[in-house]
Amino acid sequence: MRALNDYARLVNARLEEIPAAIEDKRFEIGEMPWLLSRSMRYSLSAGGKRLRPSMLLAAVELLGGDVGDALDFACAVEMIHTYSLIHDDLPGMDDDTMRRGRPTNHVVFGVGQAILAGDGLLNCAFETMLYSACAHVERASDYLLAMREIATGAGVTGMIGGQVMDLYCERAHISGTDALEYIQYGKTACMFIYPLRAAARLCGATAEDLEALTAYGRAFGLLFQATDDLLDVTGTAEDVGKTLGKDAESGKLTCVSAYGIEGTRKLVNRLHGEALEAVERYGEGGAFFRELVDSMIDRTK
Amino acid sequence: MRALNDYARLVNARLEEIPAAIEDKRFEIGEMPWLLSRSMRYSLSAGGKRLRPSMLLAAVELLGGDVGDALDFACAVEMIHTYSLIHDDLPGMDDDTMRRGRPTNHVVFGVGQAILAGDGLLNCAFETMLYSACAHVERASDYLLAMREIATGAGVTGMIGGQVMDLYCERAHISGTDALEYIQYGKTACMFIYPLRAAARLCGATAEDLEALTAYGRAFGLLFQATDDLLDVTGTAEDVGKTLGKDAESGKLTCVSAYGIEGTRKLVNRLHGEALEAVERYGEGGAFFRELVDSMIDRTK
Numbered sequence: 001m002r003a004l005n006d007y008a009r010l011v012n013a014r015l016e017e018i019p020a021a022i023e024d025k026r027f028e029i030g031e032m033p034w035l036l037s038r039s040m041r042y043s044l045s046a047g048g049k050r051l052r053p054s055m056l057l058a059a060v061e062l063l064g065g066d067v068g069d070a071l072d073f074a075c076a077v078e079m080i081h082t083y084s085l086i087h088d089d090l091p092g093m094d095d096d097t098m099r100r101g102r103p104t105n106h107v108v109f110g111v112g113q114a115i116l117a118g119d120g121l122l123n124c125a126f127e128t129m130l131y132s133a134c135a136h137v138e139r140a141s142d143y144l145l146a147m148r149e150i151a152t153g154a155g156v157t158g159m160i161g162g163q164v165m166d167l168y169c170e171r172a173h174i175s176g177t178d179a180l181e182y183i184q185y186g187k188t189a190c191m192f193i194y195p196l197r198a199a200a201r202l203c204g205a206t207a208e209d210l211e212a213l214t215a216y217g218r219a220f221g222l223l224f225q226a227t228d229d230l231l232d233v234t235g236t237a238e239d240v241g242k243t244l245g246k247d248a249e250s251g252k253l254t255c256v257s258a259y260g261i262e263g264t265r266k267l268v269n270r271l272h273g274e275a276l277e278a279v280e281r282y283g284e285g286g287a288f289f290r291e292l293v294d295s296m297i298d299r300t301k
Numbered sequence: 302m303r304a305l306n307d308y309a310r311l312v313n314a315r316l317e318e319i320p321a322a323i324e325d326k327r328f329e330i331g332e333m334p335w336l337l338s339r340s341m342r343y344s345l346s347a348g349g350k351r352l353r354p355s356m357l358l359a360a361v362e363l364l365g366g367d368v369g370d371a372l373d374f375a376c377a378v379e380m381i382h383t384y385s386l387i388h389d390d391l392p393g394m395d396d397d398t399m400r401r402g403r404p405t406n407h408v409v410f411g412v413g414q415a416i417l418a419g420d421g422l423l424n425c426a427f428e429t430m431l432y433s434a435c436a437h438v439e440r441a442s443d444y445l446l447a448m449r450e451i452a453t454g455a456g457v458t459g460m461i462g463g464q465v466m467d468l469y470c471e472r473a474h475i476s477g478t479d480a481l482e483y484i485q486y487g488k489t490a491c492m493f494i495y496p497l498r499a500a501a502r503l504c505g506a507t508a509e510d511l512e513a514l515t516a517y518g519r520a521f522g523l524l525f526q527a528t529d530d531l532l533d534v535t536g537t538a539e540d541v542g543k544t545l546g547k548d549a550e551s552g553k554l555t556c557v558s559a560y561g562i563e564g565t566r567k568l569v570n571r572l573h574g575e576a577l578e579a580v581e582r583y584g585e586g587g588a589f590f591r592e593l594v595d596s597m598i599d600r601t602k
Contacts, residue, residue, distance in 0.1 A: 032457040032458045032465075033465045033466045033469065035465055035481075036462060037466040085421075085491060090416060091414075092407075092411065092412025092413040092415075092416060093413045093416065110393065111393025112391075112394045112468045113469075114393075115391060115394065116388075116464055116468070118420075119388060119423065119461050120456070120457045120461045122424065123423065123452060123461060124456060124457055126427045126448075126452050126455050127457075130445060131449065134442075134445050134449055137441070139441045140442060143445075144434050144435050144438065144444075147431055148428070148431040151431055152428065154424055155421070155424045155428050156333040156337055156338075156341075156424065157429075159421050160417055160424060161333045161337060162332075163338055164334045164417050165334050166415065167413045168334065168336055168414075248396070262558075
C-alpha cells in the first residue's frame with residue numbers, strides 16, 4: 001500500500017510535465033505566454049498535501065485500476081482545486097493576501113492575471129483529461145463518465161454552487177444549518193466525493209463501489225471541514241500553520257457558529273464513524289482510507 | 302440552407318433548457334443557487350448574434366452531420382464566449398460597466414458573484430458537452446476529439462493565452478505586430494477556428510475538411526477583428542451600436558494602431574479572399590460561409 005506522500009510525489013512529478021505536454025500538441029502557435037505559465041505554476045507549486053488527487057489514485061489502486069493511467073485525472077483535480085483557491089482569494093471574494101505563507105496569486109501577478117490564471121487552470125484540467133481520454137479511446141465510455149464526475153463536482157451544483165452560497169450568506173448575514181450544509185457539501189465535500197467517483201468510473205467499478213466511495217467522500221469531506229472549523233477556534237497557530245480565529249472575526253458561517261464546540265465534536269465523531277463504515281467492505285485494502293480519516297480526528301485532539 | 306438567424310434561434314431555445322437539464326441529472330442536492338443561475342442567465346441572454354455557435358451548426362450541416370446532435374456543443378461554445386466577456390469586463394481586466402446597452406455582470410451582481418458566474422459558465426460548457434457525449438457513447442471517439450478542440454481553442458494557448466498577452470501588453474505599453482498577431486489569433490480567431498474544427502470532428506470529417514474549416518475560421522476570425530478595429534476609428538456610433546474611439550483612447554494594440562487605416566483595409570481584403578478560397582471546394586453548399594464573410598466586408602463600406 002502506498003502512503004499519501006507516495007501519491008503526492010507522483011502527482012507533483014506529473015504536474016511539472018503537463019503544460020509542456022499540452023503545448024507540444026498544438027497544431028499552430030504553440031506557446032502559452034510565459035506570464036500565464038508562471039502564474040499558473042506559482043499557485044500549483046505552492047505546496048499543499050495533494051490530498052484530493054492522492055485519494056483519487058488510492059481509490060484507483062483499491063479497485064485494481066492502473067494508477068499511471070489515472071495520473072492525469074489526479075492532476076486535473078489538483079488544477080481545479082488550485083484555481084478555486086486563486087479565485088477565492090481575489091478582492092471581491094475573500095480578499096486574502098497570504099496563503100500557505102506566500103503572497104496570493106493576485107498580489108504577485110495582479111488581479112487581472114490572477115483571474116486568467118484561474119481560468120487557465122480550470123480549462124487546462126479539462127484539456128488534460130481530454131488528452132488522456134483520447135489516448136485511451138478503447139475505454140472511452142469509462143473516461144467520459146469519469147470526466148463527467150469531475151465536471152459535476154467542480155460545477156454549478158457542486159463546488160461553484162457552494163462558493164456562490166458562501167459569498168451570498170456572508171454578505172447577506174444569513175446563518176442557519178440549511179445554508180451551512182449546502183455550503184460545506186458544495187464547497188468542500190464535492191471535491192472529495194466526485195474525484196473518488198471518477199476513480200470508480202475509470203476502473204469501470206460496480207454500483208456498490210461507486211456508492212461506497214461516494215459515502216466515504218461525503219463523510220470525509222464534511223469531517224475535513226468540521227475539524228478545520230474546530231481548529232480555527234480550539235487550535236494553536238503553531239499546530240495549524242495559519243492565522244486562527246479568522247472565521248469568527250469575519251462572521252463566517254461555520255460548524256462552530258452553528259453547532260457550538262461540543263456539537264461540532266459530536267458531528268466529527270459521527271462523520272468519523274460514517275467514513276469508516278463506508279470502507280469497511282474493503283477490509284485490509286481500505287487501510288489508506290481508514291488511516292486518512294483517523295488522521296483527521298487526531299488533529300482535533 | 303438555414304440562415305444565421307435560424308441557427309441562432311435553435312441555440313437560444315436550447316440555452317433556455319440546459320441548466321435545468323443539468324440539475325435533473327444530479328444524484329444528490331439538485332439545485333444550483335438561484336443567484337448563480339440568475340447571474341449566468343443575465344449574461345447568456347444579453348443578446349448577441351450567436352455567431353460562433355451558429356457557425357458550428359452551419360459547418361455540421363455543410364458536412365452532412367446532425368444539427369440536433371451538435372446543438373449542445375454549439376451552446377457550450379456560447380457559454381465559453383459569454384464567460385470570457387464577463388471576466389473581461391471585470392475590474393482588474395477591462396473594467397467595463399456597460400455591454401450591449403446593459404450594465405455588465407459585476408455591476409449588477411457584484412465582483413465576486415461575477416467571477417463565479419464566469420467560472421460556472423466555463424464549467425457548465427464542459428458539463429454540457431460531457432452529458433451530450435455520454436448520450437452518444439457509440440460515437441465516443443468523435444465526441445472526445447470535438448471536446449478537445451473546444452478545450453484547446455478556449456485554453457491557455459488559445460483564447461486565455463490571447464487574453465493574458467492582451468492585458469500584459471496594455472499594462473506594459475508593448476506594441477508591435479508580433480504581439481498583435483498573437484493576441485488577435487488567440488483572443489478572437491481561436492473561438493472561430495476551434496468550434497469549426499469541433500464541428501468537423503463531430504461529423505468524423507476528413508483531414509481536408511478539417512483543414513478547410515481551420516483556414517476559414519482563421520481568416521474569418523482575423524477579419525472579424527480587423528473590421529472591428531477599423532470601425533472603431535472610421536464608423537459612426539449609430540452604425541456600430543457602441544461607443545467608438547475607445548481603443549485609441551486606451552492605447553490599445555489594434556490593427557489600425559499597427560498597420561494604419563489603409564494597411565488595415567488591405568489586410569481586410571486579403572483575409573476576405575483567404576476565407577472565400579478556403580470554402581471554395583464546397584461550391585453551392587458553402588453559401589452560408591461566403592455570405593457571412595461578405596457581410597463582414599459590407600460593414601466597413
